[in-house]
Amino acid sequence: MMIFVPTRKIGEALQKYLREQRLETAFYHSQLGDAWKREQLLKRFSGESRPELNRIICTSAFGMGLDIKNVRLVVHWQHPSSIEDYLQEFGRAGRDGKASAAVLLHDRADARRDIGLLRFMADRAVGNAQLSPADALIASNHKAAQIDQMARLVTKNGCFREALVGYFTDSSRTTRRSLSTWLLEFVFAERGVRMQTADCCDFCQQRLISKQGQLAFIGKVLAN
Template structure:
């Protein structure tokens, strides 16, 4: 699972991965109809075909999911809050087998800090 902070970041990541031949679906709130979102979720859970074993998603996707065999959770950018981070990395290793959670962030002069400040101000 690759968590992204926004639909814009997810679309950009999906496009970049496609340039490398990786067609990874992106789940977010504006993904067509509720049926389309539910179908992608079922494919990721192995309940519908063709199955999907990689997914890009916003934080909302992980809420309430209990998929036991997620081995890797990637946080493409810093999560908006500690609570979001906990929800995201909590998707990995639910079957108590080894799993990894990785956080990527931009270097000095990055936009992560500005985005996080914007989200914090909006929340407060």
Template sequence: MMEDVLKQIFRYDGFRDGQRQIVESVLDGHDTVAILPTGGGKSICYQLPSYLQTTGLTLIVSPLLSLIEDQVMQIKRRGERSVAKLTSLESRDQKDHILRHLNQLRYLYLSPEQLAVPQIQQRLADIKINLFVVDEAHCISQWGHEFRTEYAKLGSIRKQLGNPTCLALTATATNQVEQDIIQGLALTQPNRIRHSVNRPEIQLIVEQTEQNEKDAVLKRRLKTTNRPCVIYTTTRKEAERIAAFVPQAAYYHAGLEPEDRQLIQQQFLHDEIDCLVCTSAFGMGVDKGNVRTVIHYTMPATIEAYMQEIGRAGRDGQPSTAVLLYAPGDPQLQQFLADKQYASLLWIDQVTQSRGQGESFESIEQRLHLEPDDPAYRLLKSQLKEGKTKSQIIDWQENRKKIRLRELMQMINYIQNTFCRRAFILEHFGEKPVVQDRCCDNCGTLTVDEPVIEVDVNQLDWKRRLEEVFFSSRPSV
């Protein structure tokens, strides 16, 4: 029966490793934590069960607009109409229309922030939810503590929705992150299905250089870099600067207008752009199989983030390459960005004292010139609303900073490690080392790409491209 649906609906002849086990687990009503490598076909694990259940909604909580857009587009391409999304792109009228027709949907995608909206929760509580899916569930641990505190509320929201069966999916999770997921979602004796994080098709390279030579190193590497290619950098400004000197490249970050982000993502997916320079706002789960190279212009803050981002390469199983450029000063940048996520001691003192005197948050924000959308202030405000005291907030922040520093040191150790890089990563995730060809620069078993032949790319204007993309898809409710 499952194989029939897999063939008829999804056009696959058989399940990949782990997929059947996960589908059977959720169909039996078991909360499930599933760890599959990037490119392992996680979307099948929650999309297929809906065709074996006569009624009910599959609710998918997803972290990024680009990921939601890509998943919805993929579903529509196979002719499925019963899918909708609630994101920042939908107008109030569009959202109201979707909420009125929830019982006609098979899938609903939304972010944790949208799920936290009381009106949306109230409407969802009135319908049958077959499966509560948290895609990229490592974000509960990675982001739920700091700047996206809505992730920390998913467990309580799920309870308010009647505790539907929960499926938490991710490609990268240490044992500690797995425990954070189980605790954050309040899972009851979940089935744990874990497969190796190893991506044997990706060879691993670290090139150490000086800060003022990075651009030259990148330009040299790009001359022999197989494309399509993704270049990750830390800041929006850096992404725009690099895209300006890389031939046939576009940049992507959260500061772009939604229409521009949609256009650029679709152009990249359709091979109209063969090099994308981006921040972490792009990538998780985006289904482009033929990315041949991922380059990190600056180091990520954690090994988990690194594995997520290099996982954009080689999803078709063909030989691919991950290159990390490292220069002294990179860790200081990551430390600076991490520290910005926490309120200063002065803020904590001023705000807690003012709240103790009965002053409203709105009054405090105006008097102290605090931006309500500042991540550090939002976090502080959330903690005070939860009833935390000044000393509890300070102690919590110090503990979190220690954890972030430890994660950063693990990433530095990976870079400076002189033994097998693949073995280092596998050990980090509690796995045994493997021996393979095309492994890493330390093992010396790399293959060298041939010089790139540059081809002119005819880029479409965004209005025409959007019309083409959406006209070819069947409308959703």
């Protein structure tokens, strides 16, 4: 399991909390000792050294160097600064082709705080790049737009998976089926929500629970 965090401070707080829950978890970041120590930590996580690690916390910038094929779960403590970054990071899971999961945690009530943190980090990175004032403004605006775009994707209503795929493929969602079509599929077909058991996203899970309740009601009506 990999847990992505936006800052070292947040990672250290999470590491402390997990330790208090008796879940000792290594934390990989830029200021972790020297290169040898970081390399040894990676080897333990990849199973090349002992004792092995099956979970690790990492900052977004340095977690990109982790390329472990059997990662089953990737967790984001909050959404990253761009959709492209999110794709690269959750892509750490399931590189061996086996079933894996990606979980993105977010709190609508604290969304402004999370966005503010990402913008602060982006502005600091732009400031450290020693760009001209004009180029710095362009870079800052571009990063802010990417952060806002990712935030909208996370908080919008609808299937998160479809929205994510649509961003990269520029595909539009199919036309919504009518109620009569949906009822015909329920009565005569073996497809539809009765067969839907795979996890997708929070929106789809809530929709599935709601439709299962509707199906139970319609089934009772058709039985009478």
